[in-house]
Amino acid sequence: MELALSSPPLHAVPESGEAAPTEATDAELLALVAERDRAAFEVLYDRYVRSVFGLALRRLGDRGRAEDAVQEAFTAIWRSAASYRPERGAAGAWLYTVARNAVVDRFRTAGPVAAEVPDLASTEPGPAEQAEAAWTAWRVHRALEELPRRERDVVELAYWSGLSQSEVAAYLGLPLGTVKTRTRSGLARLADLLEGELQ
Amino acid sequence: MTRERDFDELVGREGDDAERERLRRIHDLLVTAGPPPELPPELEAGPNLAMTLGRPPRQGRRRLALLAAAAISVGMVFLGGYIVGNRSDGSGPPAGRTIQLQGTSAASGAFASLLVEHGDTAGNWPMRLNVSGLSALPEGSYYAVYLVRNGKPWKPCGWFVVAGVHSGTTVTLNAPYELQSGDTWVVTKQQAGTSGPGETVLRPTT
Numbered sequence: 001m002e003l004a005l006s007s008p009p010l011h012a013v014p015e016s017g018e019a020a021p022t023e024a025t026d027a028e029l030l031a032l033v034a035e036r037d038r039a040a041f042e043v044l045y046d047r048y049v050r051s052v053f054g055l056a057l058r059r060l061g062d063r064g065r066a067e068d069a070v071q072e073a074f075t076a077i078w079r080s081a082a083s084y085r086p087e088r089g090a091a092g093a094w095l096y097t098v099a100r101n102a103v104v105d106r107f108r109t110a111g112p113v114a115a116e117v118p119d120l121a122s123t124e125p126g127p128a129e130q131a132e133a134a135w136t137a138w139r140v141h142r143a144l145e146e147l148p149r150r151e152r153d154v155v156e157l158a159y160w161s162g163l164s165q166s167e168v169a170a171y172l173g174l175p176l177g178t179v180k181t182r183t184r185s186g187l188a189r190l191a192d193l194l195e196g197e198l199q
Numbered sequence: 200m201t202r203e204r205d206f207d208e209l210v211g212r213e214g215d216d217a218e219r220e221r222l223r224r225i226h227d228l229l230v231t232a233g234p235p236p237e238l239p240p241e242l243e244a245g246p247n248l249a250m251t252l253g254r255p256p257r258q259g260r261r262r263l264a265l266l267a268a269a270a271i272s273v274g275m276v277f278l279g280g281y282i283v284g285n286r287s288d289g290s291g292p293p294a295g296r297t298i299q300l301q302g303t304s305a306a307s308g309a310f311a312s313l314l315v316e317h318g319d320t321a322g323n324w325p326m327r328l329n330v331s332g333l334s335a336l337p338e339g340s341y342y343a344v345y346l347v348r349n350g351k352p353w354k355p356c357g358w359f360v361v362a363g364v365h366s367g368t369t370v371t372l373n374a375p376y377e378l379q380s381g382d383t384w385v386v387t388k389q390q391a392g393t394s395g396p397g398e399t400v401l402r403p404t405t
Contacts, residue, residue: 045246140232158236
């Protein structure tokens with residue numbers, strides 16, 4: 001029987017079987033996506049899906065709605081990639097704007113939220129601070145995707161697993177010194193990637 | 200624990216002041232940003248066709264939807280006739296199908312092939328998974344093979360563990376479900392003590 005062999009592919013991969021241009025810059029990928037290159041779109045998706053999902057979660061506070069926002073963000077990227085102009089700014093910033101707009105649209109379509117009048121002035125960060133924090137998180141999470149796997153694993157475990165460095169070393173089966181070396185080299189690489197944030 | 204001790208514990212005390220200050224700023228950014236979110240399996244599995252086909256502008260959606268519905272209705276009539284006229288034994292999905300799987304960013308060096316064998320009359324679809332490049336997991340964690348329907352991990356078809364990235368393994372699984380055209384499979388990483396599909400580590404190449 002051959003029926004399922006001819007069933008539509010689940011994922012958006014190039015029908016020609018061409019290798020995905022994993023070394024291409026974001027701008028180069030967007031140019032390819034504008035020409036309906038699915039392999040380029042998949043690479044762009046892998047690079048940014050965590051950042052987009054993080055942005056959506058931060059704004060919407062609900063994983064289900066955030067998932068929908070991610071779908072809409074990448075649909076918008078696929079549809080409007082041709083409108084990206086490199087001379088107007090970095091591709092990462094353009095992607096952030098498109099994703100943020102999709103998240104905001106999702107936020108608005110969720111309907112009005114019952115407002116409670118607070119008794120005290122809020123200590124929550126204001127819109128400007130929230131926007132800056134969202135942009136910082138976007139760039140940091142995006143930069144993490146660029147780290148070699150061995151460094152990224154160590155950095156993520158070191159910062160967010162709740163494990164001590166010794167426990168990280170035991171978990172990964174590495175000497176403690178190697179864990180510290182990889183943490184340091186990971187941070188140095190992130191510093192190179194995030195140079196603008198340090199100005 | 201102070202910020203200073205945190206930083207020193209993480210990177211040690213080596214390096215000159217300028218370099219340490221540079222790393223400390225990144226340390227602060229990481230702390231401020233917080234962890235990247237764990238992706239749900241639906242997003243980890245990669246972009247789906249709806250994204251690449253795109254949604255038409257809102258004004259034209261209704262008209263396009265009506266046109267599409269009409270076209271689909273006509274197409275279904277022809278497709279139904281084609282299937283009835285061509286299938287050999289009256290069953291749904293085929294046997295002998297091999298699905299190639301590749302590692303996601305969570306297991307970038309991994310790959311696998313999944314052979315779906317002939318189903319029996321009771322509705323079992325034995326499968327053989329040959330997998331390489333997956334990491335060994337901590338005790339209590341394991342890998343699961345999930346049947347994917349409509350783009351989402353739907354039902355589990357079996358579980359396995361591996362010795363490490365340098366040792367492949369072959370396991371026999373079963374899909375005791377009524378398979379449909381378009382069904383496929385992913386491999387997920389199941390953490391100890393959790394339920395539901397975990398992070399996707401292998402997904403179909405096509």
